[in-house]
Amino acid sequence: MSAVKAEITPKSLDRIPGWFWGTDQRLFEWILSGQATENSPGDLLELGTYLGKSAVMIGAHARPGEVFTVCDLFESEAPEAANDAETSRSYSALTRDRFEENYLTFHDALPRIVHGPTSIVLDHVAAESCRFVHVDASHLYVHVRQDVMSARKVLRPDGIVVFDDYRSVHTPGVAMAVWEAVSNLGLAPICVSTQKLYATWGDAAPVRERLLRWLESREDLWHTTDAFDGWELVRVNQIKKPAxxxxxxxxxxxxxxxxxxxxxxxxxxxxxxxxxxxxxxxxxxxxxxxxxxxxxxxxxxxxxxxxxxx
The missing domain is CATH 1.20.5 (Single alpha-helices involved in coiled-coils or other helix-helix interfaces)
Structure with missing residues (x-):
């Protein structure tokens, strides 16, 4: 665990380019803090880290003895043409040096970095070792499906996984892979924001109940619950101040x-x-x-x- 050397706030995180909005910052903080007080130690993993905006917050919650791992291609070429085209188009500013510089602005030591495609992460992270996994790498179905399987492998039974871009119009591959996991692989949704889906392969009901109690105390977050066939889903969004x-x-x-x-x-x-x-x-x-x-x-x-x- 590295010591936090700069305060992590929404304003300070805004200095790092990326797509980690206020609702998700609050949800990450609630989940990671709750796990630290209620759960036994477990590692943390981020698949696709860009310039470190969400990694900075995740790393702040790593306890002594826990390992935080980030896996990203950074400036390296992707192993296939379609993935390489996506990376070049959307993440041309991404380099490992810029990620490390941003991360070390807030922490005194780097996380464990796996520099390469997320397909190799199982060579570095042990099965059932993680309490929290954030998936924000490729948007192509074949790769997201592999990331789903990797997350399932490394998560503990009570671990939580977060999938980015589960509903964006330009990322149908993510939506297909994630909802396929819900339908066929036992993934249990907990809640969704406009950007991310939060789920577990364990029992989602207790987490959802704690989440609802917490949301009732928040004046900056709006929420509602939808019931489906056999499970429920909480929708959460930020209440914006008047312009x-x-x-x-x-x-x-x-x-x-x-x-x-x-x-x-x-x-x-x-x-x-x-x-x-x-x-x-x-x-x-x-x-x-x-x-x-x-x-x-x-x-x-x-x-x-x-x-x-x-």
Whole structure:
């Protein structure tokens, strides 16, 4: 286990390019933290790591005695044309040096790195040794199906596997391989986000129940449960904050200036209103004091007038 030398937050992870969204960051944190407190030690594995965004978080949860392994082609050529074309098109910026640099920004030591296709991972990771596996490598059906079988081999009975891109329009091979595993290989779904499917070859019900209790306490995550033939699935998504008003920076600055000017004018008008109110109260008080004098003067004038007539 390597020590974490920099705080891992959504903001700090944003500095690493990649597709590891807020909902999945929260779900990874909940699963990995829960396993660390409730389960016996077990290793961690990531198939396909890109530039290390999710690996940084996974590695932070490796306990003493546990091994975290990442397997990726990095800049190497894929063993076949179709896979090589996919890698060149989508991951041209990927190099092992960039992954290591990003990872070492947060950790004082690298994970165990298997530099090559995921088909060789079983030569490096023992059967039933892992408590957590993240699959985010090739999108081609033949390779994803092999990754499914590898995950099944290395996971402990209570281990959790996460599949990326299980529903994207450009990754039908992932969807076919994953749902095939659900139908034919006993893979039990726990939950899905917009990007990833979380599942186990063990008993999904207790994990799902704990997840629902946790989600009830979250104000930043939305969730619902769907029932299927013999099993249930929790859908989870992030509740997004309202977007700021549309407009460029100059427009927003002008709106701010106008608001400050209007506020100043309103304060001035209120001050003038208060001063006028005080003046009116003073005049009313003076009139009240003068009233008896005026009435006496009126009575005296009337008496003088009557005498003059007499």
């Amino acid at each position: 700021p008003p549309a407009g460029d920076a100059a427009t927003l600055r002008k709106l701010g200036d106008d608001l400050q000017r209007t506020t100043a004018e309103l304060r001035k008008a209120m001050a003038e209103s208060r001063a006028a109110t005080q003046a009116l109260k003073k005049a009313t008080a003076e009139i009240s004091l003068a009233g008896p004098v005026v009435r006496r003067a009126v009575r005296w004038t009337r008496r003088v007038t009557r005498r003059g007539r007499a």
